Amino acid sequence: MRALFVALLLLYASGSGKVAGASGAKGNRFVCTAVPAGTDLSCSVDTSGRVQSTSPQEEELRNIIIQLRETILQQKETIVSQQGTIKELNSKLARCEADAKSRGSARRKDYSKNTMGDLPRDPTETVEQLGKTMQSLKDRLESLEQQLRANTSGGTLPNDLRDLLKHRLTDLESQLLTRVTELEEEKSQLYNETTAHRQRTENTLNSLLERITELEKSNSAFKSPEDFKVSLPLRTNYLYGRIKKSLPEMYAFTVCMWLKSSASPGIGTPFSYGVPGQANEIVLIEWGNSPMELLVNDKVAQLPLSVSDGRWHHICVTWTTRDGFWEAYQDGERLGTGENLAPWHPIKPGGVIILGQEQDIVGGRFDATQAFVGELSHFNMWDRVLRPIDISAMANCSAYMPGNVVPWVDVNVEVFGGATKAALEICEDRLFDS
Structure with a gap:
């Protein structure tokens, strides 16, 4: 032309x-x-x-057109580079989401809500939006190039148009970089949240594994379910054991156990049984300088027992509602008897048996001054009065009779507040003490 x-x-x-x-x-x-x-x-x-x-004016127009073409090419290269970056970020986000879903715990994001201006939160929509923006930029550049070509025959390009073009190009590039940065930040936030949740899950699993290991060691340490002891080393109101089973209504009972304590004054409360309306239904206690006492329905009988020498002792107490008759045994020998201890009073059912504490209300409100300090084992209870020969056989380790109401087995005893359970073969340990 x-x-x-x-x-x-x-x-x-x-x-x-x-x-x-x-x-x-x-x-x-x-x-x-x-x-x-x-x-x-x-x-x-x-x-x-x-x-x-x-002419000089035409030469200037030619140079401007060349510069604009170079600028357009640079912007196209920048756009292509940013597209590659966006695709890479989208791939990383997809991997993060897949990893979070596989763990079943990553927090789902609400992509329907736009919290980044006009940038959608969905990475796919983000890429599409950026593609539209880049296409719009390309169309505007081509339009400006055509305008420049048309204006070259009519005179010099106005300075304000040239400045507007440069400003617009800079602004569009800035918007593109800002959105890419926002995508990078969102990806980083998702990664951090996934990592934190994974850490919490691992910590919980580790705690469970440690607990399971402790239980396995505890169980494997007991040669048989009854070969263990409960240790209550401090005089506090929060160390205690609890028997899971309760008692039926009874008209007689025998309670036997092994005790080891050197506490003074008084070894405390080896066990207590409380029911609604009567926290002192059955209690064995040695408090302060008083002798050991047996309480039935809050009635008291003093027992001629002494076990605070730091060695293992086998003690048994029996009681019957007929005339309130009771007996006290230590190491197989009957040391005392009496009567009129809550006569004709049946033992109430449905209460709580606590090892090591005296109950002021059923199952709680313990007094540290009445707490048992030491070790106990083989707490058994029967709903009848045992014969002296049976009690002597258990004390001499020539026979073992589990309680028909409360037997001493590992699964039947819980410990709280720092009280512990440990393996113990009571007859061998007692022989060693001797």
Whole structure:
């Protein structure tokens, strides 16, 4: 088109055809010269038909167009680079989400809510939005390039248009970088939340495994279910054991156990049984400088027992509602008897048996001054009065009789507040003490 324009100018300027001709010809002839493709044809023709060189204004316009084309190419390269970055971030986010779903614990995000301006929270929508933005940028650049080409024939490009173009390009690039940064931050937040939840889960599992290991060691340490002891080393109101089984209604009972204590004054309360309305239904206690006492329905009988020498002792107490008759045994020997201890009072059912504490209410409100300090084992209870020969056989380790109401077995005893259970073969340990 530009070559045709120059040719028309030459034709107009030649007038009578004196640019070139051959003498003797009938008419005027024009000489046409082939111009190679890509040759710069930006020139002007004066009124005399002579070709003039390019003006400074046209040269400036040409330089501006070249600069704008370079800027456009750079922006296109930047957009392609940002697309690659966005795809990489989207892939990383997808992997993070897949990892979180596989653990079943990552917090789900609400993608329907837009909290990043016009940037959707869904990574797929984010990529689509960025693609639309980049396409819009490309279209605007092409439109501006066409406007520049159209304006090159009409004069110099206005400075305000050039500045507006540069400002707009900078603004669009800034928006693109900001959104990519927001995506990176969201990915980092998701990773941190997933890591924290995984850490909490691992800590919980480790605690459970440690507890299971302790229980396995505890169980494996007992050669048989009854070969263990409960240790209550401090005089507090929070160390105690609890028997899981309760008592039926009874008209007689025998309670036997092994005790080891050196506490003074008084070893405390080896056991107590409380029921609703009567916390002292059955209590064995040695408190302060008083002798050991047996309480039934809050009635008291003093027992001639002494076990605070720091060695293992086998003690038994029996009681029957008939005349309130009771007996006290230590190491197989009957040391005392009496009567009129809560006569004709049946033992009430459905209460709580506590080892090591005296109950002021059923199952609680312990007094530290009445707490048992030491070790106990083989707490058994029967709903009848045992024969002296049976009690002596248990004390001499020649026989073992589990209680028909409360037997001493590991699964039947709970410990709290720092009280512990440990393996013990009571007859061997007692022999060693001797």
